[in-house]
Amino acid sequence: xxxxxxLQQNRYKADLREVRFLLFEQFKLDQILGQGPFEAxxxxxxxxxxxxxxxxxxxxxxxxxxxxxxxxxRLEGGQVYTPPGFKEAWNKLYxxxxxxxxxxxxxxxxxxxxxxxxxxxxxMSGANSAFIMYPGLAFGAAEVIQLFxxxxxxxxxxxxxxxGKWGGTMCxxxxxxxxxxxxxxxxxxxxxxxxxAIRGTKxxxxxxxxxxxxxxxxxxLARVDNAPAGTKGLSLFIVPKVRTNADGSLGEANDVTVGxxxxxxxxxxxxxxxxxxxxxDGCVGELVGTVENQGMSQMFRMMNGARISVGLQGxxxxxxxxxxxxxxxxxxxxxPSINNWKDATAPRVAIVEHPDVRRMLLDMKSRxxxxxxxxxxxxxxxxxxxxxxxxDDEQALYHQGQVDLLVPLVKAYGSxxxxxxxxxxxxxxxxxxxxxxxxxxxxxxxxKVFSIYxxxxxxxAMDLVGRKLGQRGGANLQGFLGDVAAFVKAxxxxxxxxxxxKELGEAQEAVAGTAMRLLGWFQMGKMPMVxxxxxxxxxxxxETAVAWLLLDAAKIALDAQEKLPAGxxxxxxxxxxxxxxxxxxxxxxxxxPHVRLSAExxxxxxxxxxxxxxxxxxxx
Amino acid sequence: xxxxxxxxxxxxxxxxxxxxxxxxxxxxxxAGLEWKPNPFDEYAxxxxxxxxEDGKAPKARAGEVVVVTFGPKETEQTLRAALAxxxxxxxxxxxTDDKLDGALVARALKALVEREKPDVVLMxxxxxxxxxxxxxxxxxxxxxxxxATFAATIQxxxxxxxxxxxxxxxxxxxxxxxxxxxxVDLRIVAPTSVYSLKTARTHKYNDGVRFAALxxxxxxxxxxxxxxxLADLTADSGLKVQYHGFEPPPxxxxxxxxxxxxxxxxxxxxxxxxx
Numbered sequence: 001x002x003x004x005x006x007l008q009q010n011r012y013k014a015d016l017r018e019v020r021f022l023l024f025e026q027f028k029l030d031q032i033l034g035q036g037p038f039e040a041x042x043x044x045x046x047x048x049x050x051x052x053x054x055x056x057x058x059x060x061x062x063x064x065x066x067x068x069x070x071x072x073x074r075l076e077g078g079q080v081y082t083p084p085g086f087k088e089a090w091n092k093l094y095x096x097x098x099x100x101x102x103x104x105x106x107x108x109x110x111x112x113x114x115x116x117x118x119x120x121x122x123x124m125s126g127a128n129s130a131f132i133m134y135p136g137l138a139f140g141a142a143e144v145i146q147l148f149x150x151x152x153x154x155x156x157x158x159x160x161x162x163x164g165k166w167g168g169t170m171c172x173x174x175x176x177x178x179x180x181x182x183x184x185x186x187x188x189x190x191x192x193x194x195x196x197a198i199r200g201t202k203x204x205x206x207x208x209x210x211x212x213x214x215x216x217x218x219x220x221l222a223r224v225d226n227a228p229a230g231t232k233g234l235s236l237f238i239v240p241k242v243r244t245n246a247d248g249s250l251g252e253a254n255d256v257t258v259g260x261x262x263x264x265x266x267x268x269x270x271x272x273x274x275x276x277x278x279x280x281d282g283c284v285g286e287l288v289g290t291v292e293n294q295g296m297s298q299m300f301r302m303m304n305g306a307r308i309s310v311g312l313q314g315x316x317x318x319x320x321x322x323x324x325x326x327x328x329x330x331x332x333x334x335x336p337s338i339n340n341w342k343d344a345t346a347p348r349v350a351i352v353e354h355p356d357v358r359r360m361l362l363d364m365k366s367r368x369x370x371x372x373x374x375x376x377x378x379x380x381x382x383x384x385x386x387x388x389x390x391x392d393d394e395q396a397l398y399h400q401g402q403v404d405l406l407v408p409l410v411k412a413y414g415s416x417x418x419x420x421x422x423x424x425x426x427x428x429x430x431x432x433x434x435x436x437x438x439x440x441x442x443x444x445x446x447x448k449v450f451s452i453y454x455x456x457x458x459x460x461a462m463d464l465v466g467r468k469l470g471q472r473g474g475a476n477l478q479g480f481l482g483d484v485a486a487f488v489k490a491x492x493x494x495x496x497x498x499x500x501x502k503e504l505g506e507a508q509e510a511v512a513g514t515a516m517r518l519l520g521w522f523q524m525g526k527m528p529m530v531x532x533x534x535x536x537x538x539x540x541x542x543e544t545a546v547a548w549l550l551l552d553a554a555k556i557a558l559d560a561q562e563k564l565p566a567g568x569x570x571x572x573x574x575x576x577x578x579x580x581x582x583x584x585x586x587x588x589x590x591x592x593p594h595v596r597l598s599a600e601x602x603x604x605x606x607x608x609x610x611x612x613x614x615x616x617x618x619x620x
Numbered sequence: 621x622x623x624x625x626x627x628x629x630x631x632x633x634x635x636x637x638x639x640x641x642x643x644x645x646x647x648x649x650x651a652g653l654e655w656k657p658n659p660f661d662e663y664a665x666x667x668x669x670x671x672x673e674d675g676k677a678p679k680a681r682a683g684e685v686v687v688v689t690f691g692p693k694e695t696e697q698t699l700r701a702a703l704a705x706x707x708x709x710x711x712x713x714x715x716t717d718d719k720l721d722g723a724l725v726a727r728a729l730k731a732l733v734e735r736e737k738p739d740v741v742l743m744x745x746x747x748x749x750x751x752x753x754x755x756x757x758x759x760x761x762x763x764x765x766x767x768a769t770f771a772a773t774i775q776x777x778x779x780x781x782x783x784x785x786x787x788x789x790x791x792x793x794x795x796x797x798x799x800x801x802x803x804v805d806l807r808i809v810a811p812t813s814v815y816s817l818k819t820a821r822t823h824k825y826n827d828g829v830r831f832a833a834l835x836x837x838x839x840x841x842x843x844x845x846x847x848x849x850l851a852d853l854t855a856d857s858g859l860k861v862q863y864h865g866f867e868p869p870p871x872x873x874x875x876x877x878x879x880x881x882x883x884x885x886x887x888x889x890x891x892x893x894x895x
Contacts, residue, residue: 016654045837048701052832059828097834110838568642572652 007070010062011439012127013323017576019050019119022373025560026553027380029115037386041112049112053098053120057127060089065128068269069442073210075261080209080271086131090212094164098124099135104146107158114386115379118312122372125309126316129446130269134167134207136309141168141219144302145238148289153238157217160248166240167213170302171202171220171275178204179459181296182230186222186277188237188285198222198239198285199278201259206453208273209241209258215250216241219302220277220285221295234295237285239277255282266445304407306454308378311410314418314450315371321425321443322364328429328438329357351428360428365579366587367417369553370546375414377549378406401476405468406545412460412535413542415450422447461534464541465518477515484508484548496558496581497551500588504551507544507592510599514540517602528610533602540595547584547592554584621683621776621816623668624738625707626729627661629691629698630749645865647718657698660744664804666829667814668742669706671776675819678830682818684708686736690715690725696845703840704832710845713853721861722754724854729755730762731853738799740781745770745803756803766796772807776816 023029023046033041068083075081093099102117103109125132142161145153160166177183186200198220202208209216218239227233243251259274277283288298329352337353340346351357381402388396422444426433433440451457469477488505492498514537521529557580564570564577631639631653640649657665665687672683687702688711689695699710713728733741746753760767772791773784779798784791786805796802807813811824832840850857878884889895 040838042841044697044700045841047697048704048832048837048840049834051701052704052837056831092831095833096831101834110834568640569649569651571640571649572638576652 007066008063009066010058010127011065011324012058012062012123012320014054014123014126014319015323016050016054018369018372020047021553021557021576021580022376023050023115023119025556026373026549027115027376029113029380032113032383032387037111038113038383040110041116046113046116049101049116050119052096054123056092056096056098057120057123060092061124061127061131064089064131064269066439066442068128068130069266069446070268072263072268073261073271075209075258075271078257079211080258080261080273082134082210082212082271083269086134086210086269087212089128089131090134090164093124093135099139099164100162103139103142103162104158107142107146107154108162113379113383115376115383118308118375118379121309122312122316122319125313126320128269129313129317130267132313133267133270134210134212135164137170137207137306138164138166138168138213138217140302140306140309141170141217143305144170144219144236144288144298147301148236148294148298149238150289153286153288156244156246156248157238160215161217165213165215167207167210167216169205169207169216169218170299170306171205171208171218171239172299173202173204174200175203179456181221181234184221184223184234186220188222188224188235188287190224191284195284195286196222196224196237197278197281198237198283199281202275202277204262204453205273205275206270208271208275210271214242215244218256218275219288219299221299222285224292227293231296233293234299235292236288236295236298238288239283239285243284253282254284255280265448266442267449303454304403307407307411307460308375310450310454311371311412311414311418312375314414314416314447315368315375316418317443317447317450318364318418318421318425319368319372321422321440322361322368324439325364325425325428325433326352326361328432329361332429332432357428360424362582362586363590364421364424364428366550366583366591367421367546369583370550370587371410371414371417373549373553374406374542374545375410377545378403378410381406397472398475398479401472401479404471405464405476405480408460408464408468408538409542409545411454412451412457412464412538413546415447416457416539418450419444419447457538458531458535461538462531464538465530465534469515469518480545481508481512484544487548487552491551491555494555497554497584497588500547500551500585500592503588503592504544504547507540507547507595510595511537511541511544514599514602526605529605529607532607532609536598536602540598543592543595547588550580550584550587554581557581621672621740622736622738623672623683623685623740623742624733624736625661625665625668625685625687625702626725626741626743626755627665627687627689627698627702628658628744628747628749629655629689629695630658630747632656633659633748641866641868645867647863648866655694655698657701658744658747658749660746660748660804660806662744662829663806663809664742664744665702665705665707667771667774667802667804667808668740669830670814670819670825671740671774671816673816673818675816675823675825678706681706681708682816686711686738688713688729688732690717690720690728690850692716699845700840701832703843703845704837705830706836707843709843711848712845713848713850715850719850719857719859721859722752723758723860724857725755726758726762727856728850728853729759732848733759733763740798741765741801743801743803745805756801760801763799763801766800767802768794768796768800769803770805771802772805772810773813774802774804774808775814778817 030043064085071083100109101112102114105111138161145157161168188196188198220237220239221234223233224235241256243254245251255278257276259276262272332351333348334351336346337349381399384399385396425440432438491501557577561577642649668685672681685707686709687707690713743756768783770786771783772786775782781796784793809828811827
């Protein structure tokens with residue numbers, strides 16, 4: 001029944017009603033528009049940017065998704081060539097200005113809310129998650145220079161990087177230094193003119209080389225001579241592929257060469273490079289800012305943004321997979337309705353009528369919408385830090401604390417669940433989902449890397465447990481738990497949602513109790529229990545947060561539904577709001593109870609995985 | 621050159637299955653539909669932009685493009701989007717769809733044209749909701765202007781346009797003296813369909829309509845958008861078209877298998893009565 005797939009067909013779609021609901025009904029973006037840092041922005045501008053960026057994603061990036069996957073990148077004569085169409089898409093992207101929505105006006109941006117930037121990044125990531133790596137990393141690298149660079153560096157690099165003239169990367173990983181960044185061996189030797197000679201090899205560098213921009217600005221983590229061992233002795237350097245003159249023109253090559261590109265499971269349109277710096281002693285870099293040994297803390301700032309983007313990639317691809325699976329399920333006829341199961345002549349129904357397919361669809365819907373809400377919650381906190389800066393510093397600290405706390409949740413839960421939603425989407429299609437005529441198998445392959453790069457999800461869990469829980473004396477966690485508790489208290493008697501809200505209250509208590517337990521393990525010297533339990537704890541906290549936001553959405557939806565005029569002209573709005581209710585109830589009653597169970601499991605302190613000897617895993 | 625582009629917003633044609641008719645059958649239910657500009661009108665805007673620029677430097681406008689729509693306050697979003705893609709000014713005639721028909725829109729447009737004095741009025745050959753295909757022709761008649769419909773190509777000449785019209789079996793080329801009314805068809809947005817006097821004949825446009833860029837979206841807020849009352853344009857707001865009822869197209873019936881060719885012919889003759 002399948003025709004030969006048209007590789008250039010756009011398969012991406014998003015539910016723009018859902019986007020409007022999140023931005024304006026649940027997270028009330030209009031409250032911060034038209035004033036302070038967002039003076040130039042009103043709801044109309046936000047809506048137009050959403051509409052146009054969505055159109056752009058469907059018409060320019062979507063048609064390149066399968067092409068990029070099948071063609072991949074190639075390395076020829078030391079230069080990486082991206083799949084056909086990527087370079088033109090890069091040019092169109094920067095012509096349209098979509099990477100500069102939230103960038104500073106001083107450097108060519110429009111100074112808009114980060115929430116809007118992330119909203120449209122979801123479209124682009126979902127339409128083509130391999131392509132978005134190139135501009136995404138350029139954006140992240142530019143942000144680091146904006147935060148930590150000298151005035152001269154900002155002047156020299158920011159406009160060109162935000163404007164797409166030059167690309168950018170972040171270079172951390174080395175063959176022996178993956179999650180263990182501290183064992184980096186790349187060296188930086190100070191030169192008489194104050195610059196540094198860079199030498200070393202970096203691997204797994206996304207967008208390490210490409211043909212979209214005339215130059216690429218690498219941010220390279222390296223150790224200066226005599227700097228301390230470990231992460232404390234790392235500094236961050238600006239190392240362009242081609243040296244640049246003061247006027248922005250290009251000089252000679254900077255001895256940065258591509259050793260190889262990787263052949264991967266997914267995101268084949270994104271070039272993952274081995275980069276050699278200074279093989280011929282001709283690689284020169286400049287320190288970001290003026291102080292050595294600040295590399296890790298600077299990199300962490302970049303990673304905050306990058307980690308949000310990876311969680312977003314998870315939800316973006318998952319959302320595309322869900323909406324495609326939904327379309328298929330509404331169309332594909334197979335089997336009779338379960339109500340006619342004895343009647344062999346009963347009419348065949350669309351598979352969306354079958355209970356298990358409905359379960360899968362609602363499961364996907366709840367995870368996608370819940371994690372998307374979590375991301376917007378985070379970005380909304382971030383925007384508040386900008387609104388409150390200098391006006392109410394204490395409140396600004398609260399919001400920054402929530403950003404810090406939620407980043408590992410967004411990255412890890414977003415990417416883990418993103419992959420699982422893609423897998424469920426394949427299952428919804430059945431055999432058709434496993435073949436390349438349909439887009440979901442690519443989504444699934446592309447999505448796997450999200451739980452690995454930008455710090456594996458275990459690194460995220462350790463960041464949460466080891467750094468974030470205790471941050472500001474535990475105030476960030478207390479703030480989060482307090483927000484959830486306040487919602488529970490206000491809504492536990494809700495006629496429709498009450499039962500689910502009670503479940504949320506129990507989950508909140510389980511999270512609080514488990515956090516105390518983790519702290520106890522630290523204090524009692526049961527250190528190995530902490531990493532053994534960290535992923536599970538991150539999942540508990542994420543499920544609690546997601547359930548909270550889904551229930552919050554359901555409450556808003558039910559209130560809005562009541563105000564709809566009676567009669568069938570409101571039918572589709574009513575259906576939308578009904579969907580919010582069922583989504584929240586499903587998640588709270590089918591997924592959220594895992595939190596209590598997890599707390600109970602962790603309470604048993606089972607350490608089988610620690611006790612089993614390495615020999616006992618297998619005899620081969 | 622000054623161009624007036626008439627834009628209509630329509631229910632998203634990609635979601636045509638969401639269009640519903642209530643049991644009363646007295647109207648089409650448009651609630652919950654996403655609104656989009658009529659695609660043919662978007663093509664008309666793109667053609668207008670191409671006619672008022674040098675294709676090499678599309679940011680500078682040579683002349684003026686004024687967009688006009690008929691609709692309630694929400695339709696200003698359609699106009700803002702047009703301003704963001706390059707139009708200079710916008711006019712909204714405040715009225716709702718149910719109080720309009722093609723003849724009334726044409727009468728009101730005539731009054732607007734007399735005020736604005738454009739060299740060309742451009743619009744889509746038809747709107748994809750009602751598919752009436754009337755306004756351009758009626759307007760040209762009321763103005764007593766030359767007209768070219770279904771334009772696939774437009775080339776600017778001194779005081780005239782050379783218009784390639786889609787006709788059965790090919791393209792017929794007409795020269796229309798300005799001022800004129802031109803309605804456009806699908807192929808008007810192909811890479812080599814429209815040339816102003818400034819654009820080199822070797823220039824190739826991107827296929828399709830241009831995207832609104834972010835800085836232009838932000839700047840569009842500062843472009844003028846005027847509201848006009850329908851009564852200020854025409855004293856006669858009567859409708860020539862009266863809608864008596866709506867019904868969805870009949871659902872497709874299940875097919876049958878015919879025995880043989882003779883059976884088929886017999887059925888085509890006696891039941892379908894097409895032979």
